[in-house]
Amino acid sequence: MTYDAVIFDNDGVLTEPTLLEVQREAVRRAFAEFDVDPTTEAIDGVIHGGLTRLRRICSVHEVSVDEFWPRHETHAAEIQLECLENGTKPLYDDVRALDELDRPLGLVSNNQHATIQHILDVYDMADHFEVAYGRDPTVEGARVKKPNPHYIERAMDRLGVERALYVGDSNVDVVAANRAGIDSAFVRRPHRDGYTLAAEPTYELDSLDELLAVC
Structure with missing residues (x-):
């Protein structure tokens, strides 16, 4: 695809x-x-x-x-x-795979928007993403977090795209992608060993390195 x-x-x-x-x-x-x-x-x-x-x-x-x-x-x-x-919230080593993806990248997290900005600043990653959203610091911001597709749809509108792949590690990620009408890739990190998926992702990956073949 x-x-x-x-x-x-x-x-x-x-x-x-x-x-x-x-x-x-x-x-x-x-x-x-x-x-x-x-x-x-x-x-x-x-x-x-x-x-x-x-x-x-x-x-x-x-x-x-x-x-x-x-x-x-x-x-x-x-x-x-x-x-x-x-150093107690590090990047995964395979984040280097983002350098090889030759299409616009976005970031949508249930974490606070301020935290996402801090991550991009601390790890000097802002140039990787054309759009990045965390939840707004309000009750309404929490209400529309994933599995609500609000922030994913907002990112897609900002990017001006219809066919996007959403990459996550949880059921809320897969469900939010489904509700946004797009494909999903579930990354089974070690902390997800034995984790049961309630919805079927389009792809299941062991590493972000596998995204290169998917995309």
Whole structure:
């Protein structure tokens, strides 16, 4: 298949995933601004539970979700920047394969937009991508993250393409690509060993190096 562009997820595809404890610390820092000391269960609910659970947790602690969430996004971006700078959120070695792809590249991540900008700056990768989107630091930005195809479609519009390949490492990536009406490539990194796919990707890869044959 010939694609007009290749669009990448970030965490687990270009950089190693952010450690759970780092994500938890961002939640703690945000709640601390409201003098709240949440349980680990509540913290993990914020990270993994979606907007409905986030609203419920904020309600229990009498914190406005619209005030809490932007603070969380700021802390999450700041602490991940620390990880980028101290080497605990490195690039995968096979990211070098991007140099061989002779078509426009995009980046669409569920991570904060500020974090994506930090990654491009720290690893001097901005020139690789014609468009790069992370989620906006608002409740609405979180609502339209993958598996919603909003940011993928936004990137495709910006690139001016209809036939794109989306490269990810999770079910939400495959589903978001399906909803955007484009093909998907699932990269089975070591952290996805034994991971069950709920939707069938167009391709399953062991490395980004295999993209050269796909494209």
